[in-house]
Amino acid sequence: MVMFWVSLLAISILLYVLLDGLDLGVGMLFGLASDETMRGAMLSAVAPIWDGNETWLVVTAVILWGAFPVVYATLLSAFYLPLIVMLLGLILRGVAFEFRYKTQRLRWIWDLSFAGGSVIATFIQGMTVGALVEGLSFTNGQYSGGAVGWLTPFAVLCGIGLCLGYALLGACWLAKKCDGEVRDVAHRRIAVLALGVLAFLVAVFAHALAEHLPILHRWIDRPYLFVFPAIGAVAATVLALSIQRHNDHWPFYMVALIFVSAFCTLALSFWPYMIPFVITIDEAASPQSSLAFMFWGCGLIVFPLMLLYTLISYFVFRGKVGERVGYGHH
Amino acid sequence: MDMTALLLSRIQFAFTITFHIIFPSFTIGLAAWLTVIEAMSLATRRPVYRVIFEFWLKIFGVAFGMGVVSGIVMAFQFGTNWSVLSRMTGPIQGPLLMYETFWAFMLEASFFGVLIFGRSRVPPWFYLFSTAMVALGTTFSAFFIMVNNSWMQVPSGYVMENGAFVPNDWTKIIFNSVVWSRFPHMLLAAYLTGAFCVAATGAWYILRKVYHAESRIMLRMGLGLAAVLMPVQLLFGHLNGKYVNTYQPSKMAAIEGRWNDEKPGSEVLFGWPDVEHRRNLFAITLPPPFGSLIDSDSFTAAETGLNSIPPENWPPVVIPFFTFRIMVGCGLVMLGLAWVGSYLSYKHRLAYNRPLLWLTFFTFPLPFIAIITGWFTAEVGRQPWVVFGVLRTADAMTPFLTAQQATISLAIFCAVYAFIFLFGTYYIYRLIRIGPARDLFEIPHLAVPNRPMSLANEELVPEPTHADAGE
Numbered sequence: 183m184v185m186f187w188v189s190l191l192a193i194s195i196l197l198y199v200l201l202d203g204l205d206l207g208v209g210m211l212f213g214l215a216s217d218e219t220m221r222g223a224m225l226s227a228v229a230p231i232w233d234g235n236e237t238w239l240v241v242t243a244v245i246l247w248g249a250f251p252v253v254y255a256t257l258l259s260a261f262y263l264p265l266i267v268m269l270l271g272l273i274l275r276g277v278a279f280e281f282r283y284k285t286q287r288l289r290w291i292w293d294l295s296f297a298g299g300s301v302i303a304t305f306i307q308g309m310t311v312g313a314l315v316e317g318l319s320f321t322n323g324q325y326s327g328g329a330v331g332w333l334t335p336f337a338v339l340c341g342i343g344l345c346l347g348y349a350l351l352g353a354c355w356l357a358k359k360c361d362g363e364v365r366d367v368a369h370r371r372i373a374v375l376a377l378g379v380l381a382f383l384v385a386v387f388a389h390a391l392a393e394h395l396p397i398l399h400r401w402i403d404r405p406y407l408f409v410f411p412a413i414g415a416v417a418a419t420v421l422a423l424s425i426q427r428h429n430d431h432w433p434f435y436m437v438a439l440i441f442v443s444a445f446c447t448l449a450l451s452f453w454p455y456m457i458p459f460v461i462t463i464d465e466a467a468s469p470q471s472s473l474a475f476m477f478w479g480c481g482l483i484v485f486p487l488m489l490l491y492t493l494i495s496y497f498v499f500r501g502k503v504g505e506r507v508g509y510g511h512h
Numbered sequence: 513m514d515m516t517a518l519l520l521s522r523i524q525f526a527f528t529i530t531f532h533i534i535f536p537s538f539t540i541g542l543a544a545w546l547t548v549i550e551a552m553s554l555a556t557r558r559p560v561y562r563v564i565f566e567f568w569l570k571i572f573g574v575a576f577g578m579g580v581v582s583g584i585v586m587a588f589q590f591g592t593n594w595s596v597l598s599r600m601t602g603p604i605q606g607p608l609l610m611y612e613t614f615w616a617f618m619l620e621a622s623f624f625g626v627l628i629f630g631r632s633r634v635p636p637w638f639y640l641f642s643t644a645m646v647a648l649g650t651t652f653s654a655f656f657i658m659v660n661n662s663w664m665q666v667p668s669g670y671v672m673e674n675g676a677f678v679p680n681d682w683t684k685i686i687f688n689s690v691v692w693s694r695f696p697h698m699l700l701a702a703y704l705t706g707a708f709c710v711a712a713t714g715a716w717y718i719l720r721k722v723y724h725a726e727s728r729i730m731l732r733m734g735l736g737l738a739a740v741l742m743p744v745q746l747l748f749g750h751l752n753g754k755y756v757n758t759y760q761p762s763k764m765a766a767i768e769g770r771w772n773d774e775k776p777g778s779e780v781l782f783g784w785p786d787v788e789h790r791r792n793l794f795a796i797t798l799p800p801p802f803g804s805l806i807d808s809d810s811f812t813a814a815e816t817g818l819n820s821i822p823p824e825n826w827p828p829v830v831i832p833f834f835t836f837r838i839m840v841g842c843g844l845v846m847l848g849l850a851w852v853g854s855y856l857s858y859k860h861r862l863a864y865n866r867p868l869l870w871l872t873f874f875t876f877p878l879p880f881i882a883i884i885t886g887w888f889t890a891e892v893g894r895q896p897w898v899v900f901g902v903l904r905t906a907d908a909m910t911p912f913l914t915a916q917q918a919t920i921s922l923a924i925f926c927a928v929y930a931f932i933f934l935f936g937t938y939y940i941y942r943l944i945r946i947g948p949a950r951d952l953f954e955i956p957h958l959a960v961p962n963r964p965m966s967l968a969n970e971e972l973v974p975e976p977t978h979a980d981a982g983e
Contacts, residue, residue, distance in 0.1 A: 234621070236584070240613055243587045248610040251602020251676075258591025258598075259910040265592055266921045270928045273581045277932045280577065284939055329917050469678045472603040480607075480614040487618055495625075 183473040187249035188463055190481055194245055196445050197492070198238035200351075200438055205232040207352020209275060209300025210345065211371065212293070220364055221293070225279070226503045227359040232279065234495055236272060241488070248476050250466040253456045260318055260325040261310055261332060268306040275299030301345065308344025312337035315397055315448070320460045336389055343382035350375035351441065354434035359503050365430065372433055373425050380418070396459055400451050407450055414443035518909050520918035521593040524925060526891075528585055530884055531929050535579030537883045540654055540699065541706020542572045543647035545737075550643045554636055560725045567726075567948035568710070569627065571940060576620075578936045582929075587613070593918070597898055597908035601677050604670060604685065605660055612656035619649030651699065658695040659686050665890070666690045666759045667899050677899070690759070693751040700745040701886065705879035707741065708846065710734035711853070712876035713944055715869040723947050731872070732857045738850035746843060750806075756893070757807045760900060761816040763893035764807060766829040767836045769795070770817045777803025777815030782837070785829045790819060825896065832893035835885035842882035849875055 205228040215221045246254040258265060274295045282292035313332035320326060353375055356368035390398050401407055417439040424432035454462045467473065546568055553561035587609065590598040598605070626634060626642035634642070663669075669684030670677045679685060711734025717727030757764045764770075769780040769792050779802040783795030804813040818826055853872060856862040862869075898905040 233580075237617060237621075240584055240587050241617075243591075244606065244610040244613045247587075247591065247598060247602050248606030251599050251606055254591045254602060254606070255595035255599035258588060259593075259595035259913070262592050262910070262913065262917055263920060265588060267924065269585050269588060270924055273584065273932065274928060276581050277578075277936065281932075281935055281939070284935075284942075325912065328912070329914055468603040468606065469673070469676075471679045471682075472607050475679065475682055476607045476610055480610050484614040484618050488614070491618070491622055 183470060183477060184249075184463060184467045186477060186481060187245065187467070187473060190485060191242065191245045191249065192449060193489075194238050194242045196442065198235070198242055199445060200441055201231070201235035201238060201492075203304075203348045203441065204228070204351045204355040204434075205235055206300045206304045207348035207350065208355060209296055209352070210304065210349045211352050211356065211368075213297030213301070220367070223360055223362075223364045223503070224356060227356055227364075229279075230499050231495065233276065234492060236276065237488075239272070249468050249473060250456060250463070251468060252461055252466040256325055256457060256461065260327065261313075263329065264306045264309065264332065268303045271299040271302035271306070273299075275303065304345050304348045305341040307341075308347075309333075309337045309341035311344070311448070312340025314458055315340070315395065316393075317396060317458055318460075320457075323460065336386075336393070339382070339385060339389070343379070343386065346375055346378040346382055347441070350379055351434070351437050354437050357430050358434045361502055369425075369428055376418075376421060376425065376437075397451050404451075407447060410443040410447040410450070414440045414447075417443065514913065514915050516915035517913045517918045518906055520915060520922050521909055521913065522905065524918065524922045525589060525593065526888075527922070528582070528589060528925060528929070530887075531933065532579065532582040532586055533883060533887060534880055535575050535582060536650070536654065537698075537702045537705045537880065538709065539572055539576045539579055540647075540650040540702035541704065542568060542575065542709075543643075543650045544703055545706045545710060545733075546572060547640070547643045547647045548733075550640045554640055560729060563948045564726050564729060571943055574936065574940055574943065576624075578932075581932075585925075592921075593910055593913060594898070594908050595910040597903065600675060600903065600908075601664075601899060604663060604677050604679050607679075608656050608660040608663070608685075612653050612660075615656070616649050616653040619645050619652065623649065654698055654702065655695055658698055659691050661890075662688070662691045662694050664899050665694075665894060666755065667902055690755045693748060693755055697745070697748040697752050697886075698883075700741055700748060701879065701883050704738055704741055704745060704846065705883065707734045707737040708879045709876050711738065712873050715872040716944075717947065718863055719866065719869050719873065726948055728863060731853075731862065731869075735850050735853040735857060735862075735872070738846060739854040742843070742847040742850050746847070749840075749843070753807060754809075757815075760894065762818070762821050762825055762827060763832060763889075765816055765818045765821065766827045766832045766893055767889060768803065768807065768815070769829070769833050770803065770815060771819050772817040773814060773820050774800065774803065774817065775814035776801035776805075776810070776812050777807065779803040779806055785833050787826075787829050827893050827895040832889045835888040835892070839882045839885040839889060842878045842885070846875065846878055846882070 208224055208228045212221060212224050215224055243254070246257075276299075278292040278295035278299065282289050282296065285292070309332065313334065313336075316334055316336050318325060318327050318331055325331070350372065353368045353371040357365050357372060360368065389395075417436045421433055421436035421440070424436065452458050454464070456463050456466050546565060549561050549565045549568070552558075553565060590605070623642040623645035626639065627646065631639055663685055666688070667677070668688060669679060669681035671680050672678070710730045714727045714730030714732075714734060717723045718731060753764075756767070766785075768777075769783055769785045770777065771790050771792075778800045779798040780792055781796045781798060783792035783797075786793050801811045803815055804810050807813070807815055818829065849868075849871060853862055853868060856865055856868065894900055896904050896906065898908045
């Protein structure tokens with residue numbers, strides 16, 4: 183039962199990173215767009231999906247609370263300020279998406295909120311992962327790092343890295359969904375961003391070596407973990423080829439695959455810890471009576487239906503969106 | 513323990529949840545009303561019901577969207593500010609919140625999709641069915657939230673293990689008498705909110721002499737529904753008082769401003785509780801046994817006073833005392849208005865009674881005020897406990913949270929919420945002001961179920977094309 187909920191948690195986080203990652207990325211690139219036509223086209227590439235993407239964040243939160251309350255309580259309180267700022271960034275971004283079309287004069291405020299909210303939310307997500315990899319300070323299982331215990335150079339580096347990563351994912355999505363100028367600009371950005379992400383990965387690895395992060399020892403103990411970086415490397419090669427050929431679709435799938443392999447690498451290097459090297463999955467799990475109650479009422483049928491529903495909404499939205507058909511104009 | 517951080521955390525939770533509850537209480541009622549309208553449309557085939565349906569569906573979309581975004585924060589706040597609570601009660605509150613999220617997502621998102629994509633693509637009965645399923649989804653949401661909160665009011669069905677509440681009887685947690693008096697109370701409150709908002713909109717159109725047919729149906733149905741539901745609501749309110757009196761004597765004593773044990777009890781109608789001297793100033797009191805009659809349905813029952821409860825277990829007396837009276841006051845005004853209005857409507861005189869129309873128009877905030885003050889009574893009255901009688905609010909807070917952090921977070925919450933709330937409310941106001949569209953409703957081509965606000969997709973133009981004709 184514990185394994186069941188760990189799997190659901192992993193699926194939810196992964197879906198969140200991939201799906202909201204692409205529309206957060208589009209949100210960041212939106213800030214760089216030069217004119218209203220391009221902005222309109224970029225928005226229509228994510229309009230029907232972004233809200234559903236954010237659902238997975240809420241799903242992740244409730245699975246954490248219901249199935250692993252210790253982790254929920256510890257992480258959310260340790261990352262108090264960044265988490266709240268991230269949520270407000272997401273909210274601001276969400277309403278900006280809808281409200282920008284309701285006003286002409288104040289549209290720039292909502293556009294700023296949209297791009298700004300995307301950057302803030304992405305940066306904080308990356309920083310959180312960075313801080314977890316580096317390790318938070320705990321005393322007797324209680325967080326003891328203080329108000330800004332997560333703020334380290336490495337965490338900031340990871341924040342910037344995720345911004346590059348999501349922007350790359352977003353650019354690939356735009357290449358996949360759009361035509362004309364948006365697509366061409368996206369293709370140029372994919373190349374630049376891919377190099378940026380590569381540079382970031384090298385920097386992270388160098389840092390891990392230099393600082394002897396605890397995560398490194400687990401890599402030496404578990405050589406089979408190198409399977410996932412290897413998959414990532416293959417995906418990166420295919421990505422490079424597809425960039426050269428200006429393919430519209432392959433880059434997105436390859437970047438998604440890189441994200442999946444990065445996620446699996448991280449998850450397996452922490453295993454069986456949920457908060458690295460402090461709280462394990464079994465220590466964090468809710469009692470059997472709670473897990474079973476959730477299994478029968480939510481996990482068994484409703485969760486697969488939610489997956490199916492997500493699949494259908496992406497299927498309905500398949501293909502290119504026309505450039506001139508800006509969202510909000512009909 | 514930082515007492516300032518505790519106070520700020522409580523204010524922050526109160527602020528965010530008060531902001532949030534405005535939208536669900538509106539949309540739960542509106543979803544049910546849309547179901548009724550769609551059913552009438554199918555039964556009578558009168559086009560006017562279609563027009564009304566499409567109009568309120570747009571309003572529903574915007575309000576629903578605001579409810580969703582403000583609700584996201586709630587799923588995280590238990591962990592950020594109340595980490596001890598969320599660790600201890602996670603095995604019970606977590607699964608209940610999961611049921612709420614999963615079921616609401618499934619029903620609301622998928623069937624809302626049919627409402628948006630649908631009419632031309634599905635048979636009429638299925639469209640009606642989908643409307644009903646959206647309404648059921650919002651009802652499910654409300655139900656699991658009420659189960660969750662009721663468990664905090666009267667915890668049951670658990671054992672303590674390793675400092676955590678471990679559920680050992682889910683049927684006790686879900687199917688207990690407290691839930692089944694509080695859930696209908698909240699549901700009826702939401703229905704009344706929808707009814708009064710619809711009636712106020714109808715009254716507004718009549719006063720402006722626009723949308724002749726639609727306005728009359730909105731006014732008549734809104735007030736008529738309220739006239740029937742309001743007495744039922746008072747009954748459930750009374751039943752709620754019974755659970756409070758049985759399980760939470762400290763809350764009851766604060767609501768009643770009752771200081772001494774009385775047998776039978778008297779009833780303080782108005783006054784100002786003077787906590788320091790343990791007395792009521794300027795009190796207007798009904799003699800015994802009115803207090804026992806109201807609280808215990810008995811001429812002779814003993815009623816507990818605050819003096820027999822240790823002061824460290826008192827709630828802040830003044831707040832529940834007044835919020836309760838504001839709630840009841842709003843309820844009585846709504847009852848009077850609904851009855852008089854429905855009577856006049858029955859006599860076909862309502863549409864010409866301008867003072868009453870103005871009154872109906874201006875009462876639309878009353879149900880919201882009643883819901884918010886009612887929740888204040890329930891939640892502030894539960895203090896100093898977060899899980900009544902078991903876990904104190906002060907012990908439930910994140911132990912290392914500082915006043916500085918709490919101040920920053922509260923400040924940005926206020927700023928962001930004020931910003932989006934002002935615009936969202938203004939937008940709903942503009943939609944209502946412009947009124948129903950006469951032409952056939954066109955689905956915005958990129959509107960999707962996941963984005964309820966996309967329904968109301970037309971740009972707001974300075975000069976509405978088909979509104980304000982009569983002004």
